[in-house]
Amino acid sequence: MKIWEEENQCYVRAAMEQNTPEENEALRKRFEEIDWSVFEHIERKETVNERGVFAPLEAVELDEIRAREAEFREIGLEEIRAGKVGAVLLAGGQGTRLGLDRPKGTLNIGIDRELYLFEQLIRNLTDVTDEAGAYVPLYVMTSNINHDDTKAFFEEHGYFGYPKDEVKFFVQEMEPACDYEKRILMESATEPAMSPNGNGGWFGSMVNAGLLDDIHGKGLEWINVFAVDNCLQRIADPLFIGATIAYGRQSGAKVVRKAAPDEKVGVLCTEDGRPSIAEYYEMTTEMATARKENGDLLYGFGVILNYLFAEKKLEEIVDAQMPIHVVEKKIPYRDVDGTYVKPEAPNGYKFETLVLDMVHMMDDCLPYEVDRAREFAPIKNLHGVDSLDSARELLRGCGVEL
Numbered sequence: 093m094k095i096w097e098e099e100n101q102c103y104v105r106a107a108m109e110q111n112t113p114e115e116n117e118a119l120r121k122r123f124e125e126i127d128w129s130v131f132e133h134i135e136r137k138e139t140v141n142e143r144g145v146f147a148p149l150e151a152v153e154l155d156e157i158r159a160r161e162a163e164f165r166e167i168g169l170e171e172i173r174a175g176k177v178g179a180v181l182l183a184g185g186q187g188t189r190l191g192l193d194r195p196k197g198t199l200n201i202g203i204d205r206e207l208y209l210f211e212q213l214i215r216n217l218t219d220v221t222d223e224a225g226a227y228v229p230l231y232v233m234t235s236n237i238n239h240d241d242t243k244a245f246f247e248e249h250g251y252f253g254y255p256k257d258e259v260k261f262f263v264q265e266m267e268p269a270c271d272y273e274k275r276i277l278m279e280s281a282t283e284p285a286m287s288p289n290g291n292g293g294w295f296g297s298m299v300n301a302g303l304l305d306d307i308h309g310k311g312l313e314w315i316n317v318f319a320v321d322n323c324l325q326r327i328a329d330p331l332f333i334g335a336t337i338a339y340g341r342q343s344g345a346k347v348v349r350k351a352a353p354d355e356k357v358g359v360l361c362t363e364d365g366r367p368s369i370a371e372y373y374e375m376t377t378e379m380a381t382a383r384k385e386n387g388d389l390l391y392g393f394g395v396i397l398n399y400l401f402a403e404k405k406l407e408e409i410v411d412a413q414m415p416i417h418v419v420e421k422k423i424p425y426r427d428v429d430g431t432y433v434k435p436e437a438p439n440g441y442k443f444e445t446l447v448l449d450m451v452h453m454m455d456d457c458l459p460y461e462v463d464r465a466r467e468f469a470p471i472k473n474l475h476g477v478d479s480l481d482s483a484r485e486l487l488r489g490c491g492v493e494l
C-alpha cells in the first residue's frame with residue numbers, strides 16, 4: 093500500500109473527497125514523484141547524531157590574527173583579485189520563528205529609514221570588493237516558496253548597487269512534511285505541504301541547477317557560504333581566506349568565543365579525528381566546562397554559519413549522503429474540514445540536511461575567531477535572544493545608522 097493510501101492519512105483522504113477525479117489523478121501522480129522514505133528518519137531521529145569521540149581543535153585566535161593581519165589580508169585579497177573566491181548566500185529557509193510570510197532578507201532592519209537585511213549583507217560584501225577592486229560572484233540559494241519574491245526584491249532595488257551579472261539565484265530541493273503521527277500534511281487539496289530540505293544540500297542544489305560550469309568557467313577555488321540572518325556577517329573576508337590558505341586547510345569556519353560554558357552554540361572540535369561540530373546538547377557538563385591551562389574553555393568556540401570551503405573538495409563530497417535531521421517546526425496545513433491552519437506552535441516534522449555536517453566531511457578545518465560584537469548579530473526572532481531587537485543594538489554598536 094502506498095503511504096498516502098494508509099488508514100491514518102486523514103488529511104489526504106479529506107482532500108481527495110473534495111477533489112474532482114482529474115485533480116485526484118494529478119495529486120496521485122505528484123505523490124508518486126515524492127520520496128517518502130524521509131519519513132523513516134523519524135524513528136532514527138534520536139540517533140541521527142550518534143557521535144564518535146570528540147576532542148578539542150585549536151582555533152586561530154584574535155591575538156594571532158592581529159599579529160598576522162597584513163599577511164593574511166594580502167593573501168586573501170590576492171585570491172579575490174585573481175577571481176578565485178565566490179560566495180553563497182543561504183536564503184532558502186522559511187524563517188518560521190520570525191513569522192514573516194516573505195523572504196527573511198526583505199526584513200527592514202532600519203528604524204528611521206529603510207535598511208533591508210539583503211541590503212546590509214550586500215554592503216558588507218561591497219566593503220571587501222571595494223578594497224580588493226574586484227567583484228566576488230554571489231550565488232543566492234532560494235526555495236520554490238520564496239524564489240520569485242527574492243529575485244523580484246533584488247530587481248526592484250537594483251541589486252543594492254552590486255552588479256547584476258555577478259549575482260545568480262538557484263533553487264534548493266524540497267521534502268514533504270508530516271505531523272507527529274506521520275500523517276502527510278497538505279498545503280491545499282491538490283498539493284502536499286513541502287518544505288525546503290535544509291541548508292546542507294546547497295552545493296548539490298548548485299550542481300543540479302547547472303552552476304558547476306559557471307563555477308569552473310570563473311575558476312572559483314574557494315566558496316564562502318553564509319546565512320542570511322546575520323546582518324553583521326563579513327563576506328569573502330580577506331583575512332579569513334588568507335588565514336585558511338596560510339594554514340594550508342581545505343576549509344575554515346568563523347567562530348566566536350563562547351560567552352559562558354552553557355551557551356547554546358555548536359562548538360567546533362574534532363570527532364574521531366575529523367573536524368566536527370558538537371551541539372550544545374551533545375556536550376557533557378565535563379566537556380562544556382573543561383579549561384585549558386590558561387583558563388580558556390577547552391571547547392570554547394561556537395560556529396556562526398560562515399564557512400569557507402575549497403571548491404574541489406565540495407565536488408568530491410557532493411554525492412555523499414548527509415545525515416537527515418528531523419526538526420519540529422510550525423507547518424501550515426489544510427485541516428480535514430478544509431480550513432487552512434497556521435499553527436502557533438510546532439505541529440510536525442520537516443526533514444533537513446545541515447551545512448554543519450559538511451564540515452565533518454572535510455579532512456581539516458580552521459576555526460577562525462571573530463569578535464562577536466563586530467560580526468555576529470543573527471536575527472532568528474523578533475524580540476529577545478538573537479532577535480531583530482538585539483541585532484539593531486549590535487548594528488548601532490558598529491556604527492550603522494538605523
Ligand code: UTP
Pocket residue numbers: 182183184185186187188189190196233264288289290291318319320321444472
Ligand atoms: P535556520 O536554521 O535559522 O532556519 O537557517 P530558517 O528556516 O531561516 O528559520 P526558522 O528555523 O524556520 O525560524 C539558517 C540559515 O540557513 C538557511 C536560512 O535561510 C538561513 O540563512 N536555510 C535554512 C536555507 O537556505 N534552506 C533551508 O532549507 C533552511
